[in-house]
Amino acid sequence: VHALGIDLGGTHARAALVDAQGRIVDSLRSKLSERTPEAVTRGIAEAVQQLFQQNPHAEKTMSGCGVGVAGQLDAPKGLVKVAPNLGWRDVPFGQMLQQALGHPVKLFNDLTAAAWGELHVGAGRGIRDMLVVFVGSGVGSAIISDGRLVRGAHGLAGEFGHVKVVPGGRQCGCGEKGCLEAYVGGHHLIAQMQELAAKPEGSALRQRVGGDLKKLTPVVLEDAVREGDPAAQALHSTAVGHLALAVANYVTVLNPARLVLGGGVLSRCPLMREQLGKGVATLGSLLARQRVEVVDAALGDDSGVIGAALLALPNP
Amino acid sequence: VHALGIDLGGTHARAALVDAQGRIVDSLRSKLSERTPEAVTRGIAEAVQQLFQQNPHAEKTMSGCGVGVAGQLDAPKGLVKVAPNLGWRDVPFGQMLQQALGHPVKLFNDLTAAAWGELHVGAGRGIRDMLVVFVGSGVGSAIISDGRLVRGAHGLAGEFGHVKVVPGGRQCGCGEKGCLEAYVGGHHLIAQMQELAAKPEGSALRQRVGGDLKKLTPVVLEDAVREGDPAAQALHSTAVGHLALAVANYVTVLNPARLVLGGGVLSRCPLMREQLGKGVATLGSLLARQRVEVVDAALGDDSGVIGAALLALPNP
Numbered sequence: 286v287h288a289l290g291i292d293l294g295g296t297h298a299r300a301a302l303v304d305a306q307g308r309i310v311d312s313l314r315s316k317l318s319e320r321t322p323e324a325v326t327r328g329i330a331e332a333v334q335q336l337f338q339q340n341p342h343a344e345k346t347m348s349g350c351g352v353g354v355a356g357q358l359d360a361p362k363g364l365v366k367v368a369p370n371l372g373w374r375d376v377p378f379g380q381m382l383q384q385a386l387g388h389p390v391k392l393f394n395d396l397t398a399a400a401w402g403e404l405h406v407g408a409g410r411g412i413r414d415m416l417v418v419f420v421g422s423g424v425g426s427a428i429i430s431d432g433r434l435v436r437g438a439h440g441l442a443g444e445f446g447h448v449k450v451v452p453g454g455r456q457c458g459c460g461e462k463g464c465l466e467a468y469v470g471g472h473h474l475i476a477q478m479q480e481l482a483a484k485p486e487g488s489a490l491r492q493r494v495g496g497d498l499k500k501l502t503p504v505v506l507e508d509a510v511r512e513g514d515p516a517a518q519a520l521h522s523t524a525v526g527h528l529a530l531a532v533a534n535y536v537t538v539l540n541p542a543r544l545v546l547g548g549g550v551l552s553r554c555p556l557m558r559e560q561l562g563k564g565v566a567t568l569g570s571l572l573a574r575q576r577v578e579v580v581d582a583a584l585g586d587d588s589g590v591i592g593a594a595l596l597a598l599p600n601p
Numbered sequence: 602v603h604a605l606g607i608d609l610g611g612t613h614a615r616a617a618l619v620d621a622q623g624r625i626v627d628s629l630r631s632k633l634s635e636r637t638p639e640a641v642t643r644g645i646a647e648a649v650q651q652l653f654q655q656n657p658h659a660e661k662t663m664s665g666c667g668v669g670v671a672g673q674l675d676a677p678k679g680l681v682k683v684a685p686n687l688g689w690r691d692v693p694f695g696q697m698l699q700q701a702l703g704h705p706v707k708l709f710n711d712l713t714a715a716a717w718g719e720l721h722v723g724a725g726r727g728i729r730d731m732l733v734v735f736v737g738s739g740v741g742s743a744i745i746s747d748g749r750l751v752r753g754a755h756g757l758a759g760e761f762g763h764v765k766v767v768p769g770g771r772q773c774g775c776g777e778k779g780c781l782e783a784y785v786g787g788h789h790l791i792a793q794m795q796e797l798a799a800k801p802e803g804s805a806l807r808q809r810v811g812g813d814l815k816k817l818t819p820v821v822l823e824d825a826v827r828e829g830d831p832a833a834q835a836l837h838s839t840a841v842g843h844l845a846l847a848v849a850n851y852v853t854v855l856n857p858a859r860l861v862l863g864g865g866v867l868s869r870c871p872l873m874r875e876q877l878g879k880g881v882a883t884l885g886s887l888l889a890r891q892r893v894e895v896v897d898a899a900l901g902d903d904s905g906v907i908g909a910a911l912l913a914l915p916n917p
Binding site: 357366413414426428430431433435436437438439440441442443444445447448449452459460461464530531533534535537538539540541542568570571572573576577 | 673682729730742744746747749751752753754755756757758759760761763764765768775776777780846847849850851853854855856857858884886887888889892893
């Protein structure tokens with residue numbers, strides 16, 4: 286038995302053939318040159334076609350196709366309600382892809398898919414109560430309770446990037462103000478660095494990239510913090526402080542056996558990772574924090590395609 | 602089929618015979634004159650004995666006994682780890698009560714039991730994804746996902762009173778600082794009022810109770826707020842602000858179809874209830890807050906005994 290797992294990001298899509306044990310048999314990555322729903326559908330269909338040509342027996346044994354999408358979905362209807370990175374709103378992507386592939390397609394939030402992958406073949410193996418938090422360009426999470434995904438009444442559970450940390454605070458991509466993501470998501474970290482670098486107290490940060498503010502990244506921020514730049518330290522500690530408190534409180538209310546941390550920003554920013562671990566260890570409730578094991582995601586970019594494929598299998 | 606539901610509070614215990622449809626057949630309330638585990642066990646056993654005498658057929662058809670306890674439990678072991686209102690620590694209460702009653706006993710957190718009661722015969726009927734928040738002398742919650750209780754890895758999920766709202770802030774009964782409960786739980790609201798009333802800016806509040814600070818209650822606070830006392834308003838709005846933000850964020854990450862609000866403080870404090878409703882409607886994430894129905898708990902004091910009884914039935 287095989288399933289097809291697709292991870293649809295903002296710049297690339299990845300398609301993988303995955304077996305029932307969650308192993309990737311073959312995979313392809315394709316750049317999204319154009320981001321219209323039609324072009325993305327076409328690009329994915331071509332990649333899948335190529336995968337099937339390279340693996341002639343796979344199509345016959347295929348029993349599901351799951352797609353992880355970075356955005357808010359109406360999953361039962363196959364609808365992408367809002368996908369900021371793609372610029373999509375109310376796109377019937379499930380239906381479109383299903384027609385192009387000639388196979389039933391299920392949509393999942395990208396982090397739901399990644400969490401499911403980590404649970405079954407990654408950092409969560411053997412665990413029944415798990416919380417997954419990803420900090421990349423956005424901030425998201427997934428909750429596993431007693432081995433099952435907590436989806437919420439409308440599939441929106443886990444929208445951790447949009448908890449409010451400063452009511453009325455920084456503008457977030459979701460249209461609201463003061464969301465966690467508006468402080469610690471990769472795009473927003475960079476935007477805050479650019480704002481800082483344009484001010485007198487940001488001169489050290491500006492010089493660090495030779496005045497080219499496009500070179501500012503979360504990694505550059507951590508370098509500056511490590512070397513003692515007080516303005517960079519203030520920015521970093523505010524952002525990480527919001528993240529740590531929110532994650533600690535999340536652990537308090539959910540009492541996971543394991544907290545799995547991942548995402549492009551968190552995996553490249555060891556100071557953030559370290560301070561987040563300390564934050565959970567001091568700010569979580571006493572019993573919950575003593576009993577949670579904090580680990581890093583183990584599958585990297587593979588978690589999304591593996592999880593989407595496993596979720597698409599019958600009775601996941 | 603009947604089950605026995607017991608609600609063990611800090612000052613009283615209530616025992617009820619409940620049928621399989623969640624109806625209370627008969628109930629007794631007994632004052633806890635002494636709070637040692639032995640005395641409480643004896644008191645409950647006597648009440649249960651009396652219930653069985655009043656309902657001679659019930660004992661034969663009884664198929665479970667559930668106890669809701671205000672405290673942190675190791676439920677599988679029948680252990681009460683910490684029950685601040687009773688002054689208990691690591692009490693093997695499940696075993697003790699089981700021996701005294703001659704029937705198997707299951708322990709549950711009191712709010713878990715109350716939420717289960719509301720779900721099945723109260724404000725949550727027909728709902729599969731529900732969040733229950735109670736503000737009484739303490740603050741607690743329970744999470745229902747797809748019709749199942751989210752218990753967490755060690756039965757500690759829903760410890761909402763101990764999310765941190767002001768790191769390093771007010772001392773909480775749990776031993777930590779800055780918990781939500783330390784600002785908005787009934788005991789702590791009163792303590793803050795007493796602190797305020799002892800200061801010059803609290804003179805209006807002090808006069809309101811004729812100088813007798815023991816008469817200060819959350820209801821008195823709301824009277825003062827309504828009549829324009831600025832110091833009372835500041836205290837109230839800080840406490841309710843913390844509560845509203847925390848509940849809104851809870852709704853964001855869990856996406857419940859219904860948020861059920863209850864507890865002695867919340868049900869007696871209409872301003873708090875109103876501001877909490879507004880807070881959720883403005884601070885929850887856009888999609889989650891538009892789709893959550895905010896309602897009041899419907900069963901009052903009955904929810905705890907009903908829920909404990911239903912949870913104790915086989916395959917609840």
